[in-house]
């Protein structure tokens with residue numbers, strides 16, 4: 001099997017060529033069936049048709065997973081429950097139902113603006129799976145606010161709601177967040193490729209770091225702009241993507257050509273941004289001021 005490629009075509013057909021039990025981590029961000037404009041895919045199907053298709057691709061991805069494998073599925077409000085039911089039925093085990101809260105969503109006129117998506121995190125075997133806790137820890141309030149000696153100096157695990165706003169884009173996730181708050185990728189962001197619904201690298205970085213190791217195989221059946229594959233390559237994982245649109249797939253190949261696997265010199269430090277209080281200097285963020293425990 002040759003990895004580190006993006007294949008053009010329908011994932012259902014292409015996944016048949018992927019050996020059973022060969023993938024460590026799958027990330028799938030399928031079309032949400034809400035009328036998004038893609039160049040080829042029609043994102044308005046009947047509910048029955050869309051869900052019958054979801055059942056098929058979920059089963060096809062599950063077949064490729066190793067017994068120690070994991071799958072993350074990003075999905076909107078409309079169909080998250082239906083995807084969960086189908087993943088349960090496949091015998092997968094839910095680890096987290098993550099809420100990714102973003103800003104810069106589509107503005108609505110007759111309902112509240114859309115500002116979150118769901119990420120269902122499942123594993124094949126609840127007793128054997130990769131979870132690199134130390135690679136994604138964030139500083140806890142116990143540590144930064146209360147100088148509590150019981151706090152783990154390495155930080156705590158993030159919550160299951162993830163939050164990252166554009167003004168914090170360089171810092172990715174804030175210290176208190178298990179609600180995944182990452183902005184959508186807006187037109188002005190340097191990572192923007194032109195694909196209509198590109199995921200931010202920060203979200204994929206957290207997922208790939210925690211649920212796979214260097215050299216592992218990461219699969220994305222709906223490659224889109226190639227965010228999963230670009231981050232996988234940077235983090236020195238092997239990868240495979242499938243993408244229906246030839247134009248998008250070509251865009252992914254171009255994007256991948258610009259990505260260098262990180263080395264110990266180029267590795268980005270895990271940054272934790274803390275709130276600043278009034279009158280604080282840059283070197284003294286509010287969250288770091290040690291207060292006496294009451």
Ligand SMILES: C[S@@+](CC[C@H](N)C(=O)[O-])C[C@H]1O[C@@H](n2cnc3c(N)ncnc32)[C@H](O)[C@@H]1O
Nearest residue numbers: 010011029041198199222224225226227243244
């Ligand atoms: C929500 S987008 C994925 C965005 C991606 N996560 C990113 O960060 O760029 C869904 C993608 O699935 C592709 N797609 C739709 N049906 C497909 C199929 N049957 N097989 C492979 N790709 C498909 C669409 O062309 C679209 O690019």
